[in-house]
Structures are given as C-alpha cells and as structure tokens.
Amino acid sequence: MLIHRINKSVRIVFIAVALLFPTYSFCWGVIGHRVVAQIAQDHLTRKAKKELKTLLGRQKLAEWANWPDFIKSDTTETWKHTSKWHYVNLPGNLSKEEFITELKKLPGENLYTQILEMKKQVADHSLTLEQRKTALIFLVHLIGDLHQPLHVGREEDLGGNKIKVTWFDKPANLHSVWDDLLVNFQQYSYTEYSTILDITGKEQTKEWQDSPLEDWFYDSYLLANKIYALTPDGAKLSYRYNYIFKDDLDHQLVKGGLRLAHVLNEVLK
Ligand SMILES: [Zn+2]
Numbered sequence: 001m002l003i004h005r006i007n008k009s010v011r012i013v014f015i016a017v018a019l020l021f022p023t024y025s026f027c028w029g030v031i032g033h034r035v036v037a038q039i040a041q042d043h044l045t046r047k048a049k050k051e052l053k054t055l056l057g058r059q060k061l062a063e064w065a066n067w068p069d070f071i072k073s074d075t076t077e078t079w080k081h082t083s084k085w086h087y088v089n090l091p092g093n094l095s096k097e098e099f100i101t102e103l104k105k106l107p108g109e110n111l112y113t114q115i116l117e118m119k120k121q122v123a124d125h126s127l128t129l130e131q132r133k134t135a136l137i138f139l140v141h142l143i144g145d146l147h148q149p150l151h152v153g154r155e156e157d158l159g160g161n162k163i164k165v166t167w168f169d170k171p172a173n174l175h176s177v178w179d180d181l182l183v184n185f186q187q188y189s190y191t192e193y194s195t196i197l198d199i200t201g202k203e204q205t206k207e208w209q210d211s212p213l214e215d216w217f218y219d220s221y222l223l224a225n226k227i228y229a230l231t232p233d234g235a236k237l238s239y240r241y242n243y244i245f246k247d248d249l250d251h252q253l254v255k256g257g258l259r260l261a262h263v264l265n266e267v268l269k
Pocket of ligand 1: 069
C-alpha cells in the first residue's frame, strides 16, 4: 500500500515536471545526421578528401554531424545565436513560386541563410582553419536538417512539435517521430543504414544533386505537407505509419547524403 502511494506521488511529480518543461525536439536524431554524413563522406572527390583532412584530420564527418545540437546545452551564450539555424517555418500548401519567394524573404538567420553562409565560409581561405572547421561542421548538420521534412514545417505547430501523437502507444509529438522514432524503428546502426541506402544510380544522383538549393527546400516542404495531411493531432502511429512513410524517409536520408557530398565537393577546394 505504502509502495503504491509512493509510486503514485513519484508519478505525479514526473507528470508535473513534464508539463512544466515540454520537451520539443528540433533535429534529425543522431542516427539520421550520421547516415547523411557517412553517405556524403563516401562520395567525396580526391580533392575534397584532401581538404577535409586539413580541417578535420582523420576524424569522420559522422563524428561531428550532431555537434550543432550538442552545443544547445552549452550554458554560456556562445552558441545561442545558432538555435534558429536549424529550421525554417512557412505556411502550408504554397505553390513552388510562392514558396521560393517566401523562403528568400524570411527575416533574420535561418536554415536557408545559414547553409549559404556556411558554404561561403568553408570555401573562404582568408578565414582561420578553426573558423572554416566550425562552418564545415554546421554545413554537414544543416544539410541534414534540411532533409528532415518537418524542419521545413509550419510556424503554428513549431514544425510538428505541438502535434501530439502516440508512437506504439507512448506519447510523442510529430516532430520527434520524424527526428528519431521512425529512424530508430528501422533498427540499423548508422553505418548499416548508410550502406543499405547508398545504391543510387548515376542519373538519379545527378538529378538530385544538380537541382538548386531552393528546390531541395521545396522537396522537403512537399513531403511536410503530405505528413501534415496524413498525421492529425492525436493520431496513433505504429506499423502502418512506417509502411506509409518508409520510402519517403529513406529517400530523404540518401538525398541528404548525396547532396551534402555535392556541396562539399564544391566548397572543399
Ligand atoms: Zn539541427
């Protein structure tokens, strides 16, 4: 009886704490980012590999891919300004022209402006090696985030963070399903997952890589619209959700990796 009562009060405390601090997530989880980074690493030109060695030594891109999330826990103000770099928010169901116009008009620093900025900084040899290394790490991370469709989501629900769902009966939000839960459900390590996905033919690779950056954003946005349409607030998600979205998820990860390679081959000179 006593144990029962203690358990009950502990539960109440947990619930109270959870209500006080709702946990929003804002990024592909660790595996998603590493898959994108590893696929990119395997598609670098010789020149890019050499330049990468100057910046990272023998460390792999996957090792650094999640660092821009880890620094959110830094208690100094050093990285606070980067918290808005991980996403853009736009209204739903815009035409492609409207979408690109709105994307370019977004105020302040965001995922779009900072991918452009980090590309510039990595290629800028007048900067210090340390500055270029930091820009490189952000570039790897942000191109990953760009391919998590809910990072090109809607303002009113914070990219799906406010849409409450259950994932195999456990409370979750839509954003976290796409950051982690659906990726983790595949039960691959990041090296297994990147190996499995990295089978794209030359023509398809070229098509994905050669389209402009704004089209990459629009791709993610279209998928976000589909996700919003098929995942209402309160949805109970499990096997069927994986069945519906598994191909979309895989495409986003492999597109992210191949496009990141393309960008790195361009700026690592
Ligand atoms: Zn992020």
